[in-house]
Amino acid sequence: MTASSLRLRAGLVSIVLLAAFLGIWHLATRSAAPVATMSPEYAKLMGLTATQGKSAMPGPLDVGAKLWEHLKRPFYDNGPNDKGLGIQLAYSIARVGTGYLLAVLVAIPLGFLIGMSPLLSKALDPFIQVLKPISPLAWMPLALYTIKDSSISAIFVIFICSIWPMLLNTVFGVASVRKEWINVARTLEVGTIRRAFTVILPAAAPTILTGMRISIGIAWLVIVAAEMLVGGTGIGYFVWNEWNNLSITNVIIAILLIGIVGMLLDQILARFTRMVTFPE
Amino acid sequence: MSTFDNPFDPDRNLRAGCVCGQHQSAAEHEQATAMRCAPVESEEKRYEGVVASAVMRAMFPQDVARRAFLKSVGASTALAALSQFFPIQAATEVFAQAGAPEKKDLKVGFIPITCATPIIMAAPMGFYSKHGLNVEVVKTAGWAVIRDKTINKEYDAAHMLAPMPIAISLGLGANAIPFAVPAIENINGQGIVLATKHKDKRDPKDWKGLKFAIPFDYSMHNYLLRYYLAEHGLDPDTDVQLRSVPPPEMVANLRADNIDGFLAPDNICQRAIYDGVGFMHLLSKEIWDGHPCCSFAASREFITTAPNSFAALTRAIVDATAYASKAENRKQIAEAIAPANYINAPVTVLEQVLTGTYADGLGGVKTDAKRVDFDPFPWQSFAVWMLTQMKRWGQIKGDVDYKAVAEQVYLATDTKKLMTEMGLSPPASAYKSFAVMGKTFDPAKPEDYVASFKIRKAS
Structure with missing residues (x-):
């Protein structure tokens, strides 16, 4: 069995699964519920769900048509509360990028220091363990109240939520560099700084990058929640705005796009990880 | 009563002086009406009117003289004459702009x-x-x-x-x-909506144990719903559950059966009806008209x-x-x-709210032009x-x-x-008495009003 034929068959199964999913979705949302009789005057004032028994859940065809509409003009700008999907995604990615980069700048040097000192790593561990599982939504009111700026608050929340996996992985990666390698460096009388950069960093890099990959996933999860709360711009705001209008079609489109962008971000980090991985 | 109700309605006695508020007495108003007090169509006209009458008053400090002048030459001639030596147009523009805003x-x-x-x-x-x-x-x-x-x-x-x-x-x-x-x-423009499954429970006495959404704790919605429930003998703190839900999320919650009803802004109420998940039990106007x-x-x-x-x-x-x-x-x-x-x-939903001709969710079309004002x-x-x-x-x-x-x-x-x-x-006084569900409120005696309610939180 060659690898390429396996990939071919896997792709085939994926397509069949997708088709089956779309088919079931289509059938499930097509059926019309029985409708109470109403006067035409009354019917004119009512929505399709009430007058034609149309399912409140849109079918794949509705979603496809709407998606096409969005893709045709992704960058329209109808004022501060209504922008195209492309602009919304750009805002979200910019926020995630800023918060995430700040987290990288703090987590990796800090993790390095903590990892090199067994005492610090033990002493700080309880704090990190407590702070790590806190939901972004729990941070939000505190951030809004103290920072007094909603867009910085959103970035802060990304920062605070994405820092922990990176920090923990860096600490772990640095602490578990093989003793033999460090001993060899020491025997060769390599200075501390040079040792950190030429021995520890390359050895710990795969673990650090795995942490970064987990973090970007978390940052992308967090942004949607944060934007739903502070509003204004971003894909999370888009979801909230369309939910207000009970437009499930647009919510589904947003879900799809959030998934695709999340996957792309993850793939980029995965590629970096492969670049620094070494065979032992 | 609205400030924008017909200002020429003789029953509307809210201030001393004339009905348009520009003149010292009704007689003087009559006199000037010919010149400016007719219902104005546009903003500039209205400002122009205010400015012109101010100029007139400045030029003829004595009513008798002004009246005599207006009578002899006629209002339009007077206005034309006035514009000759006083730039009413320019003055109006300056007046309309008032002080330049510090922050634009x-x-x-x-x-x-x-x-x-x-x-x-x-x-x-x-x-x-x-x-x-x-x-x-x-x-x-x-x-x-x-x-x-x-x-x-x-x-x-x-x-x-x-x-x-x-x-x-x-x-x-x-x-x-x-x-x-x-x-x-x-004012007005809210409503109590119940889930369609409660369409036979129109008497609030049957609402024990239901879950209601209100937009916020410090909202008229909260106070009106509590008032309404308490007037029907239910203690809003113990007999029902009141939940704070942002208005836009209410319809989704009603559909998901998380709540049995809500007192919310009309566009939310109408949306619930539009989507066939609820019906209008009561307009907030019926609790307190003009709230x-x-x-x-x-x-x-x-x-x-x-x-x-x-x-x-x-x-x-x-x-x-x-x-x-x-x-x-x-x-x-x-x-x-x-x-x-x-x-x-x-748009249909908003039109129903603003024009007051709306579907009630039970198959009827109702009309109430003052649904929201x-x-x-x-x-x-x-x-x-x-x-x-x-x-x-x-x-x-x-x-x-x-x-x-x-x-x-x-x-x-x-x-x-x-x-x-x-x-x-504007009205002359900042206080007025009104009735909420038939009970008169006297703003001068708030303590007595609070004490008069049987159902309230013991303090």
Whole structure:
């Protein structure tokens, strides 16, 4: 069995699964519920769900048509509360990028220091363990109240939520560099700084990058929640705005796009990880 | 009663002097009517009228002389003659602009509901730009967020529930920060909607154990629903569950069966009906006709640091409110505020709310032109009533200086001055008595009013 034929068959199964999913979705949302009789005057004032028994859940065809509409003009700008999907995604990615980069700048040097000192790593561990599982939504009111700026608050929340996996992985990666390698460096009388950069960093890099990959996933999860709360711009705001209008079609489109962008971000980090991985 | 009701209605005796508010006496008004007091079509005309009558009065300090002059030459000739040596046109422009705003680019937050109609429509329909402002109206996720963003100065002013500025000023549920209300947004325009499965439970006595959503703890919705339930013998704290849910999320919750009903802004009510998940049990108008709902609020700090911007903003809002109070404009407004940039709702839904011809969710079409109405005057008696309810339900503990708080937060005097300058006719007093479910409220005796309720939180 060659690898390429396996990939071919896997792709085939994926397509069949997708088709089956779309088919079931289509059938499930097509059926019309029985409708109470109403006067035409009354019917004119009512929505399709009430007058034609149309399912409140849109079918794949509705979603496809709407998606096409969005893709045709992704960058329209109808004022501060209504922008195209492309602009919304750009805002979200910019926020995630800023918060995430700040987290990288703090987590990796800090993790390095903590990892090199067994005492610090033990002493700080309880704090990190407590702070790590806190939901972004729990941070939000505190951030809004103290920072007094909603867009910085959103970035802060990304920062605070994405820092922990990176920090923990860096600490772990640095602490578990093989003793033999460090001993060899020491025997060769390599200075501390040079040792950190030429021995520890390359050895710990795969673990650090795995942490970064987990973090970007978390940052992308967090942004949607944060934007739903502070509003204004971003894909999370888009979801909230369309939910207000009970437009499930647009919510589904947003879900799809959030998934695709999340996957792309993850793939980029995965590629970096492969670049620094070494065979032992 | 609305400030924009026919100002020539003889039954409307709200102030001393003439019905249009520009003259010392009715007789003088009659005299000047020929010249300017006819219902004005446009803003400039109205300002021009105000300016012209001021000039006339300055030129003829004595009524007798003015009357004689007008009688002998006729109003139009007088106006033409006056314009010869006094640039009324230029004076009007200067007057309309008032002081130059300290800050032109302003941000105003709003919640996507029809209560915010004047705030929202003022952007697409150009009321802000007419008053020299460049305002960005920003949609916000919920009342707590709009409060925090306004306190943080991300917004210069915001759409708030009428009791919120009082609560913020008193430090209830937030740090005490002095806020002020220059204008009420809408009166009426809310409703109690129940899930369709409760269509046989029309008597509130059968509502024990139901779950209701209200927009916020410090909202007229909360106080009205509690009032309504208590009048029917239910204790809102023990017999039913009241939950704070941001208005836009209510329909989704009603559909998901998380709640049995809600008292919410009409566009939310109508949306529930439109989607066939609920029916209109009662318009809030039937609880208290003419009740305030939402307000336009700003912090004292903004008012003192940028008084001209604040005045221009208030003028734009009062202007938009005046426009919105006219039934013939409502359809056009519905179309202006429906897009995704603003309320983001089907036009049909907003039209039903604003025109008052609506589907009730039970198969009938009802008409009530006053379903929602717009009146900017911040009656201080409204504030006193809200304070009595805060006290009644235990939101305020201890003694309250009702009058002082009401006067500090509800800027009736300033708004009155502004409205007079704009040629509108504000009421003479900031207090009026009204009836809630048939029970009269006397703003002079708030303590007695609170004590008169059998169902209330023991304090």
